[in-house]
Amino acid sequence: MRYKKENFFIEKVKASILAKKYSTPLYCYSYRKLNENINSFKRSFKSVNPLICFSVKSNANKLLLNEIRKLGLGADVVSIGELVRALKAGIKPNKIVFSGVGKTSKEINYAIQKKILLINAESKSEVLEIERLAKIKKRKVNIGIRLNPNTDAKTLSQISTGKKENKFGVSEKAFLDLIIYSKKSNFINLKCLSVHIGSQILNNKPYEKMLKVLEKIIHKSKFNFEYIDLGGGMGIDYDNNKKYLNLQKYSHQINEFLKKYKTKIIFEPGRAIIGNTGILISQIIYIKEGDNKNFIILDAAMNDLMRPALYNAKHRIIPLKKTNTKSNKIYEFVGPICESTDKFLTQKKFQKLKEKDFVAICDVGAYGMSLSSNYNLRPKATEILIKNSKIQIIYKRQNLKDLI
Numbered sequence: 001m002r003y004k005k006e007n008f009f010i011e012k013v014k015a016s017i018l019a020k021k022y023s024t025p026l027y028c029y030s031y032r033k034l035n036e037n038i039n040s041f042k043r044s045f046k047s048v049n050p051l052i053c054f055s056v057k058s059n060a061n062k063l064l065l066n067e068i069r070k071l072g073l074g075a076d077v078v079s080i081g082e083l084v085r086a087l088k089a090g091i092k093p094n095k096i097v098f099s100g101v102g103k104t105s106k107e108i109n110y111a112i113q114k115k116i117l118l119i120n121a122e123s124k125s126e127v128l129e130i131e132r133l134a135k136i137k138k139r140k141v142n143i144g145i146r147l148n149p150n151t152d153a154k155t156l157s158q159i160s161t162g163k164k165e166n167k168f169g170v171s172e173k174a175f176l177d178l179i180i181y182s183k184k185s186n187f188i189n190l191k192c193l194s195v196h197i198g199s200q201i202l203n204n205k206p207y208e209k210m211l212k213v214l215e216k217i218i219h220k221s222k223f224n225f226e227y228i229d230l231g232g233g234m235g236i237d238y239d240n241n242k243k244y245l246n247l248q249k250y251s252h253q254i255n256e257f258l259k260k261y262k263t264k265i266i267f268e269p270g271r272a273i274i275g276n277t278g279i280l281i282s283q284i285i286y287i288k289e290g291d292n293k294n295f296i297i298l299d300a301a302m303n304d305l306m307r308p309a310l311y312n313a314k315h316r317i318i319p320l321k322k323t324n325t326k327s328n329k330i331y332e333f334v335g336p337i338c339e340s341t342d343k344f345l346t347q348k349k350f351q352k353l354k355e356k357d358f359v360a361i362c363d364v365g366a367y368g369m370s371l372s373s374n375y376n377l378r379p380k381a382t383e384i385l386i387k388n389s390k391i392q393i394i395y396k397r398q399n400l401k402d403l404i
């Protein structure tokens with residue numbers, strides 16, 4: 001995805017043509033970028049030889065999942081909806097792990113029935129419930145237990161999950177007790193220790209600390225885990241300042257860990273696989289001139305892309321057609337929704353914009369469409385996938401009928 005002269009292109013397709021043809025707001029993904037991300041992720045962890053389970057919550061599009069499956073990945077799911085969708089996309093049950101603090105009996109039953117690789121339990125009550133349901137089915141079910149390693153991921157507090165004040169996983173003491181309990185059970189087969197300390201992690205230190213905690217607890221437990229599921233969380237370069245997680249270094253840290261404990265590693269990356277594959281194209285509806293700033297009112301809103309409103313997350317905005325102009329007004333890019341947090345970015349020294357111009361909001365492949373809603377009774381946007389010069393509609397915009 002880059003400019004050719006003044007026009008922005010996704011692979012071989014001029015983005016402004018897509019905007020006109022499919023209307024806006026419009027999610028566009030690049031297949032090539034997806035392919036590159038998966039290959040470079042695999043390359044970085046080649047010596048670890050992990051099972052990579054794509055975190056479906058980051059992007060649950062059916063056709064994208066299908067492509068991701070074809071590129072060799074499994075799935076990390078957190079609801080029966082995601083599980084059914086992953087299976088429908090052809091992902092084999094033995095490559096699916098199920099996480100989440102509140103799996104219902106219905107969800108657990110379905111996962112047992114489908115014989116997925118692991119149900120990663122997050123509390124004693126859940127372990128007991130899995131055991132109860134397995135007993136009814138006269139089955140021995142493979143589980144993992146998620147440890148809360150009390151490790152600070154040094155990321156946004158809203159997407160931090162590995163500290164003891166977070167609802168995720170169990171404490172070290174509860175973890176050790178659950179190992180003893182599981183060993184005696186005829187219906188659960190404890191196979192995995194899982195962790196996930198947070199998302200958009202850009203520094204290797206938290207992972208290093210997390211691995212130290214794991215070493216300590218495995219040593220204490222004297223238990224042989226067939227799998228260690230390290231979760232996801234690998235951050236991407238939203239600011240385009242070449243600051244991202246050093247995957248090779250992380251791989252090296254894991255290899256040091258594996259010298260002490262022979263086990264199979266599982267990863268659950270979402271953002272690192274899909275985040276930078278997508279842009280959201282939007283058209284300027286109006287420009288409202290303020291005293292010291294201009295409001296650029298887009299046709300995309302917080303229902304299409306929630307991250308800025310929810311986490312104050314920054315996504316770069318770029319024009320689809322570059323000009324050699326510069327505005328001396330501050331631009332505030334906002335959506336049309338009746339909420340003051342419905343704004344994307346405040347930008348100084350942007351090129352001069354006019355009504356009907358197109359812009360792209362960058363790096364929205366992860367937690368973009370998957371977090372979208374019908375708030376203000378707005379339809380969900382169209383999604384398209386570009387492969388070279390081939391365009392495929394992978395989700396069609398809801399129409400008024402769907403909504404009413």
Ligand code: LLP
Pocket residue numbers: 055058076099100159161196198199200231232233234268269270271272307366367371
């Ligand atoms: N595994 C587990 C157990 C998780 O909870 C998550 C994300 C992942 C894997 C994938 O994490 P990733 O590799 O994508 O960082 N909506 C937020 C992110 C929430 C992440 C929740 N859990 C955002 O837009 O930044």
